[in-house]
Amino acid sequence: MGYRASGPGGLTSVVAMETGWLVLLSVALGLAVGAGFVILLHMAERRGNNAVTVVSSAVPDGVDQVIDALDSAGLVLDPSNNVVKSSAKAYTYGLVVNQLLVHEEILEIVARVRSTGESVSEEVTLARGPFGEASIHLDVQAARLGSRYVLVLAEDRTDAYRLEEVRRDFIANISHELKTPIGAIALLAEALDPASDDPEQVRRFAKRMGTEATRLSQITREIIELSRLQSTDILAAAVRIDLDEVVASAVDQNHVVADARGMTLAVGGAKHVQVMGDEALLTLAINNLIANAVQYSPDGSRVGIGVHHDEGVVELVVTDQGIGIPDEDLPRVFERFFRVDQARSRNTGGTGLGLSIVKHVVQNHGGDIRAWSQIGQGSTFTIRLPEAPPASALPQGEKR
Template sequence: MSSMKNRLLLLFMAWNATLLAGLFLLIGQLFPLYAGEEGTRPEFLWLMLALFFVFAFILNFIFGTRLIQVYAQPIQAAAETAMELAKGNYKARAPEVRSGRTLQLGTAVNVLARSLQEMSAVRELEQERLKTLIENMGSGLIMIGRRGKISLMNKSFAASFGLSLENTQDRAYQEIALPDRLIALIEDVFLSEDSINTQITVTDGVHTTHFAVYGAPVISGHGKWLGIVIVLHDITELKRLEQIRKDFVANVSHELRTPVTSIKGFTETLLDGAYEDRSSLLMFLEIIQKESNRIMLLIQDLLDLSKIEQSGFHLNLGDTDLNHVAARAAETVQLAASDKNIRLVIETASDARIQGDADRLLQVVTNLLSNAVVYSPEDTEIWLRIKEGKRHVTVEVEDQGIGIAQQEIPRVFERFYRVDRARSRNSGGTGLGLAIVKHLTEAHHGRIQVISEPGQGTTFQVVLPRTQPE
C-alpha cells in the first residue's frame, strides 16, 4: 500500500512540476516585454514569481497527498484485504474512512471478511465434531471413492485389521490387507449400487472375530455417485454371550436330566415290587437320596451364581482373618481328602487380615480345595498357602493333579466347563464352582490366576486387596 501511495504522490508531483515549468517558461517569454516598461523592477518580479512557484508547489503537494489518502489509499487497502481473504486469512480487515464512497468499499469488504470468518469458524467446528464422532463412534468406518481409492478411514477400522492410517490414505482398497469376504462385500456394493446389511467372520490364527457389516452407496444431493461407505460393528462379545446362553441351557438340561432319569428309574423299579427286597430297597433309596442331593447342590449353585451376578449384590464386609478362613475350609474338605489319602498342608501368614466377607471367602477357598481333591490322584499332597503383602494377601492352592492344558485355562471359569467331565461328575461336582470363585473374587476387587501344566498339577492364586474401595 505504501509503495502505491508513493508512486501516486510522485506522479502527481511530477505532473504539477511539469505544469509549473510550462507556466515558468511562458512567463519567461513574456517577462522581457514587461521588463522594458518604465518603473518595472525585474528583481521584484523574479521574487514574486519564485514565491508563487513555492506556494503553488506546497499547495499542490498538500492537495495531492489528501487526494491519495481519500481515494487511492482505501482502494489499495481494500484490494490487499481481498487478496488476504482469497488466501484464507479471514481475520484481515480493511480501514473504514469517515466519508466518501470509499467508506462503502471498506465497509463492504469488512462485512464480507466477517461473514467468511464466521462461515469458516462454523465449518471448522462442524469438521471437528464430525472428526470426533467418526473417531469415537466405536465402530469401524471406511469411505471409498468412485475410483476405488480410500478417502476416509477411522482408527477403529484400522485397528480391526492391523492397518496404518498413514499408509492407506488415497490407496485402492484392493491394495491393503483386507479380508477376502470384506473385499467381496465392497465389490457387491459397487456393482449393485444398493445397501447391504450382513455379518462376516474373520479368522486370524486362533482368533475369530465376528462383524456386523453395513455397506451403502454415497450419493450427493444432485444425484452424483461419490463412492461407498462401509461400517463395521464388532459383535464378537455378543456372539460369545449368545453361545454361553445356549451352552448354559443345554448344560443345565443335561445336568438335571441325568439325576432325574436315575431317580425316575429307581422309583419305577421300587414300584414294580423291588421294595419287598429290603436290601434292594435300602440301596435304591440311598441312590435316590444321592441324586436328590446332587440336584439340590446344582440348584443351590445356580441360585448363588445368579445372586452374585445381580447388580444389587453386596458383600457383608468386615475384618476377616484369611488364616482362620483357610483352617475352616480345610476342615470342610478333610473327609474327602482322607478318602483318597491326600494330605493337606496349610502354610499361614503372620498378618492375613483383610476387609472382606468371611462367608463368601470361605466359599472361595472351599471350592478351590474341593476341585484340588477331585482332580488329584490318591496318595498326593495339596498345599494351601496364605501369603501376605503390603497391600494384598494371596491365597494359593496347589495340587499334584492331572493339570490343565494351556488352551483350556481361559475356559475353566465358564459355567459347567470341566477338564475331565467323567471324574468331576462322578465326584458330585456341579461344574459351577470355579465360576462362583471368579465372581466372588472380582466382587472383592481381587484377581485370580491359574498356573498349570498337564500331568504336573495346578496352582490357583487368588489375590485380594487388604482394603475395599469406597
C-alpha cells in the same frame, strides 16, 4: 475512389489519409483480438480451477473430527473406493490396509449405496486377520456423504454373538446335567415297587436315590449361585475381611473328607491379611478350590493353602499333589460344566460348575485366578485380589 486529385499535392494528401485509416483499423483489430484472447485465457483458467476443485475437494467440513472421535470403526470412501479418512478401530478390526477397504462384503454394500443412493444397514461376518482363524461380527451402516463420497460405520457385535453362543451352550449343558440325576431318580423309583419284598434292595435303591437327589440339589444350588454372581455388584457392598477367618472356615468344611482319606490340609503364609468383599462368597470360592484338590488327589497326599501379599496385591494359593491337568485342557478349566475327566467327575459327584463359580467370585472382587498344572505332579490355583487399604485411608464412615 469517388474523387479525383487536382494535382501532385492533392494525391499525396489522399494517400496519407488512406494510410492513416488503415493504421487505425489495424490497431483496433489488434486490440479486439487481444481482448478476446485475454477473455478466452481467463475462461480457461476459471474452468481449470473448477476442475481442480472438483477433483481435489476435501471431505466435507466436520467429518474428519467426527471420524476421529468415533469409538467404533468409521471410514470415508472416494469414488475409486480409496479410504480418504478412517478411525483407529477401522484398522483394529482389519477393515483397512494401505488406505484400501479390503473386505468384499463391505465393498458390495458400498456399491449398492452408490447405485441406489439409499442407505444400507446390514450385519456381516468377516475373518479377523489374514489367516481367517477367528471371525468378527459387524453391524455395518453405509450412506452417501455428499455427491462423491460414501460413509461406512461398523459396530463390533462379536461379544453379543459370543454371549449368545455361551447362553445356548449353557442351556444345552444344564439340560444334560439335570437329565442325568432326574433320569436316575425316576428309574430307581420304578425299581422300588418290584423290590418292595426285598428290604436289602429297597435300602440300596433308596441310598442311590438320596445320592442322586443330593447331586441334583447341588447342581441347582450352584446354578443359582452363578446367576447371583452375574447379576450382583459385590464391591458395592464390600466390607473388610480377614483372610485368616475365610481360609479357616473353608479348610474346616473339607477336614472330614480329607481325614477320611488320610490327607493333610496344611495352611501357611502371611497372617491377618485383609481384602474388601463378601466373606461368604470368598469362603465358597476357597472351599471349592480345596474340595477340588482333595477330590483329585490320592489318599495320604498333602494339600497346601497359603496366603501372601506384596505391594497391595494378595495371593491365595491352593496346591495339590493330584493327577494334574493336561496342557490342552488347562485354559478351559474355568468354563461352566467343563470336566477334565468326565467319567471320574460324575462318579465323584462333580458338577463342573465349581471352578466357574470361583472365577466369577474372584472377578467380582476385582481380582483374577490362574492355574498351573503338570500331569502326575499336581496343580496350583492362585487367586489374586487387591489388598484392603489401611482403615485410616478410608473416608469417614467407610472404616468397616
